[in-house]
Amino acid sequence: MRGAGGRLRGTGGGEGWRQDTPRRLRYAFYVHPFRRDHAPRPSRRWLLAVPFALIAAVTVVDVLVPPEVHLGPFLIAAPAVTASFAGPRTTALVGAVAVVAQTVVALARTSVTDLNHTYQIVALVLISVIATFFAHLRERDEKRMARLRSIAHAAQSVVLPPLPERAGPLRIASVYLAAEEEAQVGGDLFAAARTASGTRLLIGDARGKGLDAISEASLVLGAFRVTARREPGLRELVGRLEAGVGPAERARGAAADGVDEAFVTALVLDVPDHEPVVRLVNCGHPPPLLIGRGRVTPLEGTGTGPPLGLSDVLAADVTVETFPFAAGDVLLLHTDGVTEARDRSRAFYPLTERLAAWAAAAAQDDPAALLERLRADLLTYAGGRLGDDAALVAVRRATAGTGRPVPPPAPSG
CATH class of the missing domain: 1.20.58 (Methane Monooxygenase Hydroxylase; Chain G, domain 1)
Structure with missing residues (x-):
């Protein structure tokens, strides 16, 4: 159902962790890479x-x-x-x-x-x-x-390979934009895995930068790849991710600076093949944006939980939210490196407004075309350089007759 401000509210219960939580932890601190086109230098x-x-x-x-x-x-x-x-x-x-x-x-x-x-x-x-x-x-x-x-390119191909372009009735595209010119992979992450009944998606952002962030991202991706097809529900899947990530994150954070603040924000989604809905669990991550029927709607539920690695610090039940996701709709998943990009006047990038202006075209475009347009606009807005890594995943549910079912492949990340 729809809440105030045109935001979709999920069917999950609970007031959620986000209501009384500081923004620093709510969205945390949050390179393929469309960020840089590593073409050969022109002859000198x-x-x-x-x-x-x-x-x-x-x-x-x-x-x-x-x-x-x-x-x-x-x-x-x-x-x-x-x-x-x-x-x-x-x-x-x-x-x-x-x-x-x-x-x-x-x-x-x-x-x-x-x-x-x-x-x-x-x-x-x-x-x-x-x-x-x-x-x-x-x-x-x-x-x-x-x-x-x-070496960075080889590491990216192992740690963060491109998502499959097709997964059942879904069409998927992904973009990784690196803030550092020398790096092609960082703490932002995404993955996808097919199940018997649908597709599960993950997008996240590990706290920090450099090798520590890459290590944390790899830990989450590894846990997702192992458990995404085994667990029957999102609640159990997130529990497995927390169980695998939490102890290691706390140990790494304490060893690094004596402060137990190592965490990963994440958004875990389950898209059934034969139901026009998307189910998700939000672990302190920016909400996804639903593009459909000529408008853009943030999928903000009532049960946003703490980031992975902080469940013991900020105890909260895992809430599964359900939102409509009909044929022809597009889901945009992103990290806050997108919304926190600034122009010369230090104004933040207006992601929702930009997508609203393209909503009609986005319904017709394939996800890759949408992300290419968004990538170019974002880099132009930020003067060609981002202050933080950014990840984008666009998922479009194909309309009837536009796609053919595929057998569940091995999890890809």
Whole structure:
């Protein structure tokens, strides 16, 4: 049924944990990656024209101007500029050409043994050597960063593989947007698993950043993959997730900073194949958005519980909410890296308003097209860089005759 403000209320009971809980824990603190398109860098060979043109111009002008005018020191800029984009060999070559040019100027004007030209040549040689050394360091760091990106990509494919495009009557698309340019995987997570009667979905956000967040996300994903098909109901599934995650999270949090605050927000959903509903358990996560009938509705129930890992701290019963999810409707699951993205004026990204403007088109688009539009708009809004990792999952229930049932595959994450 529908509550105030146009928000759908679930059929689950209980006032829920969220009512009296601070926002910090309610939504916690919350890269594939559509975040970065890791395309090869455009060729920089054309940039070599800049130092060589500079050398030629300085040489010609220095020979033609009166003797009291000395332009030779400007040749230092050639190897210095080259070191910013080229390798050590190219930088050394440009430096050598600059030294030859300085020698030509000296011979044309006086002599190489003239102290003024001698000092200029010596200084140019020293600067060229230093620039070549820094070009070597930069190239070494770039190769190291490329290896790290390759490792991150491999880790992502293992920890967070793409969701299946089809699961029974559902069409699914996922996006991972990394806040850090060097990383492709972090604490945000999603997974899907087929059961005998439908599809179960998980989206979550592990507290913290870096390796700790990746470790926590892997723990939740592993527990979900093991238990998603075994447990008969969402209440039991969430209980298994808490049992597997809670002790490890508390131990890690206490060991890290002495404060028992390690937790993972999560949203666990069950979408039956033959019922036009979605059942969900919200563990301190932003509510999903239902796009259908030309409007966008947050699925906020009355029984939002604490994040995984905090059930002992904030005791609450697990409440299963039920919402309508008809053929043609789209569910958008997201982490708060989306809604907390800011523009230059520090205003938050208006996700619901953006989706409302696209509601009519979203009903016709496939989930991948919707997420691509949302990804592009989000990055444009945030100036191309997010302050936090963000994950998005779009699920569309196919209309009659648009999809064919598939046998339950192994859980995918």
